[in-house]
Amino acid sequence: MTPNGNEQVPSTVRSVCVFCGSSAGRRDAFQRAARELGSLLATQGIELIYGGGNCGLMGMLADEVLENGGRVTGVIPKGLMTKELGHSQLTRLHVVAGMHERKALMSRLADAFVALPGGLGTLEELFETITWGQLGLQQKPIGLVNVEGFFNPVLELISHAVREGFAQPELRQRLVSSASPKEVLQMIAAPAATAPPWRLPTPGISLA
Numbered sequence: 121m122t123p124n125g126n127e128q129v130p131s132t133v134r135s136v137c138v139f140c141g142s143s144a145g146r147r148d149a150f151q152r153a154a155r156e157l158g159s160l161l162a163t164q165g166i167e168l169i170y171g172g173g174n175c176g177l178m179g180m181l182a183d184e185v186l187e188n189g190g191r192v193t194g195v196i197p198k199g200l201m202t203k204e205l206g207h208s209q210l211t212r213l214h215v216v217a218g219m220h221e222r223k224a225l226m227s228r229l230a231d232a233f234v235a236l237p238g239g240l241g242t243l244e245e246l247f248e249t250i251t252w253g254q255l256g257l258q259q260k261p262i263g264l265v266n267v268e269g270f271f272n273p274v275l276e277l278i279s280h281a282v283r284e285g286f287a288q289p290e291l292r293q294r295l296v297s298s299a300s301p302k303e304v305l306q307m308i309a310a311p312a313a314t315a316p317p318w319r320l321p322t323p324g325i326s327l328a
């Protein structure tokens with residue numbers, strides 16, 4: 121899809137779960153991208169669902185949405201309220217028992233997923249979301265904000281797994297990415313990101 125600067129994400133995407141670093145990262149571009157994504161979410165009326173912290177890119181993203189009049193729902197485990205500085209100004213903050221409950225609730229609340237640069241927590245959340253798609257546990261689009269090529273090694277590793285016969289090519293095609301947060305928001309609403317096939321649901325598996 122060729123994004124048009126004025127194009128809005130269709131109303132089917134009303135909330136986006138964003139995974140990103142609890143640290144700020146070394147490059148200013150990471151922080152600029154977090155802020156740009158936050159302001160786009162607010163101005164397009166898309167609710168941010170995220171981990172609820174007030175540190176690193178997570179805090180910058182949430183602050184930017186709030187400063188632009190948007191809605192933010194945080195989901196944070198009780199045990200991380202101090203470590204990740206549970207954000208006190210959010211529209212809603214769910215304090216949950218643990219990490220699994222956090223991920224399951226964020227996934228339920230969101231219409232789509234976006235990853236900004238981050239550390240191992242971000243990568244873990246991203247990969248779990250991709251594999252839930254692979255198992256048919258969720259059919260929601262996933263986009264990467266590939267700031268200055270941050271996710272290139274991840275994309276290459278996934279392509280490598282596809283080439284070596286360990287993952288389906290459709291999986292790689294469904295994962296959309298762009299350096300521009302605006303383009304990522306447009307792409308997650310495009311048919312290629314939402315159309316089947318993910319793998320068929322495995323009987324007996326549910327998100328609960």
Ligand code: AMP
Pocket residue numbers: 140141142143171173200204219223238239240241242243244245
């Ligand atoms: P990081 O990218 O490591 O800065 O972490 C970003 C977010 O991912 C933080 O809110 C972490 O609490 C969260 N996180 C860290 N480890 C995990 C995990 N195993 N599962 C889910 N989230 C995690």
